[in-house]
Amino acid sequence: MAAKKDKKTAKxxxxxxxxxxxxxxxxxxxxxxxxxEAEKNKFLRLFAEFENYKKRTAKERIELFKTASQEVxxxxxxxxDDFERALSELDKEDEKLxxxxxxxxxxxxxxxxxxxxxxxxxxxxxFDAELHEAITQLPASNDHPKGSIxxxxxxxxxxxxxxIRYPKVVVAQ
Numbered sequence: 521m522a523a524k525k526d527k528k529t530a531k532x533x534x535x536x537x538x539x540x541x542x543x544x545x546x547x548x549x550x551x552x553x554x555x556x557e558a559e560k561n562k563f564l565r566l567f568a569e570f571e572n573y574k575k576r577t578a579k580e581r582i583e584l585f586k587t588a589s590q591e592v593x594x595x596x597x598x599x600x601d602d603f604e605r606a607l608s609e610l611d612k613e614d615e616k617l618x619x620x621x622x623x624x625x626x627x628x629x630x631x632x633x634x635x636x637x638x639x640x641x642x643x644x645x646x647f648d649a650e651l652h653e654a655i656t657q658l659p660a661s662n663d664h665p666k667g668s669i670x671x672x673x674x675x676x677x678x679x680x681x682x683x684i685r686y687p688k689v690v691v692a693q
Contacts, residue, residue, distance in 0.1 A: 639676035
């Protein structure tokens with residue numbers, strides 16, 4: 521009978537010894553799955569970060585191309601102003617000035633193709649400090665109520681949506 525007990529005990533011990541590696545293997549498997557899940561999450565975060573980086577740099581590049589000509593445009597604005605002042609003072613009926621009008625139109629059209637737009641200001645428009653630059657104030661009158669624009673001294677221009685020069689205006693006080 522002792523032999524039977526020894527056999528049963530031996531079987532139990534063998535079964536326990538066989539189950540121990542299985543339990544250890546299960547623990548190792550769970551640990552490996554946790555590590556795999558953590559690495560997978562890390563990869564997904566890095567991938568999402570990289571995608572956001574690509575989108576951001578593409579957007580920045582597009583914005584850079586849009587405004588790359590800004591310095592040149594700003595440098596040409598005084599020349600355009602001089603043209604407009606000269607043309608407003610000259611006799612519009614003089615046929616000799618047709619060439620000068622043509623040159624002015626061509627310069628402005630070329631700048632327009634590059635994204636430059638002139639800011640149009642309606643007579644007696646309400647002054648907005650975010651859109652206009654007040655260079656002086658005059659007393660309000662019946663024709664020009666308080667806070668309205670009396671005169672535009674220098675035109676304002678936009679390059680795309682960016683204001684590159686604010687219109688210089690005289691405001692009724």
